[in-house]
Amino acid sequence: MITATGLGKRYGDKVAVDDLSFEVRPGTVTGFLGPNGAGKSTTMRLMLDLDRGTGETLFDGRRFASIRHPMREIGAVLEARAVHPTRTARNHLRMLAAGSGIPATRVDEVLEFVGIAEVARRKPKGFSLGMAQRLGLAQALLGDPSTLILDEPANGLDPHGIHWLRDVLRALAGEGRTVFVSSHLLSEMSLMADRLVVVGRGRMIYNGDVDGFVREFTSSTVLVRSPKADALAAALREVTGVTTEPAGSDALRVAGTDAAAVGEVAFRAGVMLHELSTTTASLEAAFMTATGDAEEYVAQAPGGAA
Numbered sequence: 001m002i003t004a005t006g007l008g009k010r011y012g013d014k015v016a017v018d019d020l021s022f023e024v025r026p027g028t029v030t031g032f033l034g035p036n037g038a039g040k041s042t043t044m045r046l047m048l049d050l051d052r053g054t055g056e057t058l059f060d061g062r063r064f065a066s067i068r069h070p071m072r073e074i075g076a077v078l079e080a081r082a083v084h085p086t087r088t089a090r091n092h093l094r095m096l097a098a099g100s101g102i103p104a105t106r107v108d109e110v111l112e113f114v115g116i117a118e119v120a121r122r123k124p125k126g127f128s129l130g131m132a133q134r135l136g137l138a139q140a141l142l143g144d145p146s147t148l149i150l151d152e153p154a155n156g157l158d159p160h161g162i163h164w165l166r167d168v169l170r171a172l173a174g175e176g177r178t179v180f181v182s183s184h185l186l187s188e189m190s191l192m193a194d195r196l197v198v199v200g201r202g203r204m205i206y207n208g209d210v211d212g213f214v215r216e217f218t219s220s221t222v223l224v225r226s227p228k229a230d231a232l233a234a235a236l237r238e239v240t241g242v243t244t245e246p247a248g249s250d251a252l253r254v255a256g257t258d259a260a261a262v263g264e265v266a267f268r269a270g271v272m273l274h275e276l277s278t279t280t281a282s283l284e285a286a287f288m289t290a291t292g293d294a295e296e297y298v299a300q301a302p303g304g305a306a
């Protein structure tokens, strides 16, 4: 269990992280979301005592700096490229393993696991970003830690790699580990995360489960298809007061009510239905609504520069 309390960080006048408190529970993948510059990386650095600021983060009750062999408890990758550029990948991991009392055999095991065993005798300075990410994950997993903190681990991975990473993180959480991961890939996050911490301009916007976030920041609509769509629209207007939007020649989209209510109105009006379904908005739609006012760097719409 990670417990972060009152995390804060300023750069001069700029408040990068503003009194953030949250928990990351074991057995879950918790996604850390926010627009560019929202304070995610700074928060992760504060959590790992890599930056000075206010507040504290406890890992099962202890601060990172007080843990004797942190690699055996917390696997963290904040910057995939932050490895020794001229030492081979394998030697880099062997050195870290030796420093943390981890058997050297574990190095080959994790290199194999992340799929870079073949290039392990090469120097990481020639690695692609995706290969560097895999090496970072190997490093994080080296000590078989119960907690993982990963900043943008999917960055640079190809679609197969992203799919693989999702399965790995889900499996690690399934084993009871605590997984805290930031990403801008929202569709990926919606498949991977159980819970979310969402920040904007350093402040907490949402902390809870993924479904709750989508519910809180979007509204679901009902799609209803009927050969008598016009009659149904009139009945819905009359009985419930809701307005409908045509969705093709024989269908309506209804907001502000649920499928059961629409079905009941149709039944009472004697209107036959061919389809009745609820459309839930995406995590991306919820993110756009939740963080729309908290965007730090706002680009022009396409065509604006012209």
Ligand SMILES: Nc1ncnc2c1ncn2[C@@H]1O[C@H](COP(=O)(O)OP(=O)(O)OP(=O)(O)O)[C@@H](O)[C@H]1O
Pocket (backbone or CB within 6 Å): 011, 014, 015, 016, 034, 035, 036, 037, 038, 039, 040, 041, 042, 043, 296
């Ligand atoms: N060393 C620094 N000096 C001054 N300002 C900084 C420094 N590091 C970060 N900041 C500022 O703090 C804010 C938070 O930055 P941070 O990198 O934590 O955001 P982020 O959410 O990780 O962004 P991104 O999604 O773009 O990686 C930004 O406004 C950034 O410009």
